[in-house]
Amino acid sequence: MSEQSKTLLITGANGRVGRLLQAADLASVAWSGRGARQELTWSPLDGTAALLDWCAANGRPRALVMLAGVTPGPDARLDDNVALGIATLKGARHAGIGRVLLASSSAVYGSGRATPWDEDDTCAPTNDYGRAKLAMEQACTGPDVTHLRIGNVAGADALLTNERRPLVLDQFADGSGPVRSYIGPQTLGRVLLALALAPALPPVLNIGTPEPVDMADLAAAAGLPVARQPAPPQAIARLTLATGRLESLVRLQHTDSTAPAMIAEWRACKDPA
Numbered sequence: 001m002s003e004q005s006k007t008l009l010i011t012g013a014n015g016r017v018g019r020l021l022q023a024a025d026l027a028s029v030a031w032s033g034r035g036a037r038q039e040l041t042w043s044p045l046d047g048t049a050a051l052l053d054w055c056a057a058n059g060r061p062r063a064l065v066m067l068a069g070v071t072p073g074p075d076a077r078l079d080d081n082v083a084l085g086i087a088t089l090k091g092a093r094h095a096g097i098g099r100v101l102l103a104s105s106s107a108v109y110g111s112g113r114a115t116p117w118d119e120d121d122t123c124a125p126t127n128d129y130g131r132a133k134l135a136m137e138q139a140c141t142g143p144d145v146t147h148l149r150i151g152n153v154a155g156a157d158a159l160l161t162n163e164r165r166p167l168v169l170d171q172f173a174d175g176s177g178p179v180r181s182y183i184g185p186q187t188l189g190r191v192l193l194a195l196a197l198a199p200a201l202p203p204v205l206n207i208g209t210p211e212p213v214d215m216a217d218l219a220a221a222a223g224l225p226v227a228r229q230p231a232p233p234q235a236i237a238r239l240t241l242a243t244g245r246l247e248s249l250v251r252l253q254h255t256d257s258t259a260p261a262m263i264a265e266w267r268a269c270k271d272p273a
Helices: 016-023 049-058 080-095 128-139 185-197 215-221 259-269
Strands: 008-011 029-033 063-066 099-103 145-150 167-171 204-207 226-230
Touching (some): 016 029, 016 259, 049 080, 063 080, 063 185, 099 185, 185 259, 215 226, 215 259
Parallel strands (some): 008 029, 008 063, 063 099, 099 145
């Protein structure tokens, strides 16, 4: 056995983001999920035995990243996100893994606003998913635990996975469309590896590229036709993230924020299955 044979162990290999990141072929990353394709078949809710056995055989990774989570959908048990975070942190502690990165969401901030949300802003989530992720953050604290408030991952959100043609996007009273903080899957993988190796991390970190993206620009870069509809009252025009804290830890380029670059990353990482 060699200590720290992998930089990262990432759970949630079977989810949309996990599948994209696996296709990015990240160096020194082991994957945990359900199925024969994964190095480790482990669900944190099933206990710690499988994780402990894997670490004994392969060495402890530098960090454990929890991408696994319950997302909105019919009959989704969103409150399980709290139990999943607690179980992941418990498993990491039992296995002696020093750093734990837990995937949260920009949904914890709540409604949109003209200026980007900063990690120190007060959170007031407006939906059950955001409330569940915030509850997970509050339940999972401790040394070297960082909550990743991830914006939209190109190729994993409803924009590019929606089979409807044309795509229908909201149009607001000023003529604008929805704008979000995005990150491409290859850039996200690079960010996760850099965070695993950083000397120290804050307890909360926004994850996105520095410049927000108009969703219509992403659709255009992907060659997808778009139609407009009047935005309903509850629609959010802008939900963007301040990334200064992230940029102090990871070098991000201007091109990482452009729609064509994100679409190129998505296409390079699309699951052939």
